[in-house]
Amino acid sequence: LTLADLPPEVLSRQLRTGTLRLRVGPFIVSVRSSLQSVRHSLLSLYAWHRVAEPGDGAHFAIHVDPPRGLRRFVRRQVQFEGNGSRPFLPLPIGMAPLLFEGAINWCVGAFAHHLVVLHAATVEKDGVGLLMPAAPGSGKSTLCAALIGRGWRLLSDEFALIDPATGELLPVPKPIALKDGSIAVIRAWSPDAWLSVPLINLEGQLHACQRPPEASVAASGERCMPRLVVIPKFLAGAEAAVSRLTRARTVMHLADNAFNYNLHGQRGFELLAEIADAAPAAILQYSNLEEGVRIVNRLAESARR
């Protein structure tokens, strides 16, 4: 049963009472909200995600609603609560859909410590798991969206989830966050992709969400091994260039982009070293998306051999 299959009145009731259980990759997320904008956004962005039986259990319990208090009569705001804590101050009510995305991301970073979590876009093609660990603003979501427009499977544009027992990557196909100029670029690149109406986020950027492809969502349970690491560096007007990374530098770069590698002690270090052993790594500087994708495909081709 997917979210789109739920009769509208059932979805509304489950959202209102907080009994909706959405499966997002390896996580069950319980969602509660009385806001139409959140309901609407969920229906568009998570249409193909499976829902679990309305029950008691969830990895993350997310509640997005206007805060109580007198302020609500002056200015409507919205706040989220994740597993009982409210880590952020209330935001303008119009940001509610973005806030829901932020809430899931925050929960993964704050609670998913049974996995090793890296800040990286992850995609897969023909058994090659590609990790793109990079800081915000480096163009990793854009390259990620471009790749899934050309046959790659989306695991996540934000997180690499690694099973510490096996070293496998777990898909967590969430909407892809596209900012400012990337929005028009991806609209032109993947005319069939569904993008949400852009909103202004806290950083003052235009922020749109791309619905993850149906096939990627359907394959949420299929794990893969990391076989290639590409560190994207978007630089307007620059010539495309690839520079290889040593294994030691690769480990350091992965550690720099880890959420909870330190929590896993020795096993955390070993895992990153195993990735560096199994996956050649390169920094990819590019300005032309077509060229960037071509280079990634070439690197993947040689990683497959």
Place this chain on the structure above:
Amino acid sequence: MRRLRAGVELTIAVMRDPRRLIGLSDSEWEDFLAVAQETRLLSRVALERKRSRLTLDAPDWARDRLEAAAVKGAQYEREIGWEIGRIQRALRDVDIDPVFLKGAAYVAARIPCGRGRVVADIDILVEEAALADVERALVAHGWEFEPLEPYDDRYYREWMHELPPMRHRQRGTLLDVHHRILPRTGRMHPPTARLLERSVAIDGVRVLSPPHRLLHASAHLFQDGEVFGSLRDLADIASLSAGGEAFWREVAEEAQALGLGRPLFYAVRYARRMGLADELAPSTLGLVGRWAPPPATQALMDTLVHAALGGGALLQGPASGLLLMRSQWLRMPPSLLAAHLWSKIRRSSPFAS
């Protein structure tokens, strides 16, 4: 609220016996996980479960949350172990072997209440005469005082039992240096010298003797009361109470010597009432019975503690408030308390300059 109560009962049962995790329903898992997480006991239970190699028939989400808590708990223990070593190294310069208190001591002593423990700040106890040396050595090794108003600095140095909190410049970790275990201005004055003399070393880390650990935890909860109302504190008491007749004889002697009989009485009473210390021999209750308060006081305390621990839904907030007021009252003589509160109010008012 019914679910809160169910969660509290389950958490207590699971702490006493991890096998209670077997066969929980989904909603029981949810109640248990919510309360155990909120009371900061989940990592302890999760690590305990791993140690006992108990196999669970839990749903995936519950198993994952338990595993996440175990991973976090193991890291907390490593961090505390490391920090203890740093503090010892800094104080070796001035030839002082500090006694670690509370959470850090439980972790170092490897007792159940230290397992996977979240320790917000490390507490050490040193002789008052050594304070200047200790302060100097710590500053030389990167700890610095948090910026304080002159009034707050005076509050700590003249009235309290500890220096103002220190934070390590690079690691950001917090350290409280105590020279006694209760405020100078309070009504009970357990002699620091006796605590230090009888301290013991476990794997190279100095901690209070087992009876003193129990008495300190009791005093902290029922006299100083900064963190009143948490289930974890009573779970600590239960864990620290484990011992035979010889242990309890020593506890009684030390309670007498330190003047901490009343808080000990409360600690034992409420740990038992919450079902956390059922294995305590009935003779123990007889032993501490001589420090019972007058009946009216006891009846009031029973009501407040019961409510604060989630027994009575409506009263929980007010009861915690009243208990906090009680501990403030015990910290300082009335005139000083009035002056202190006045200065706090003035500062928080929008008209303060």
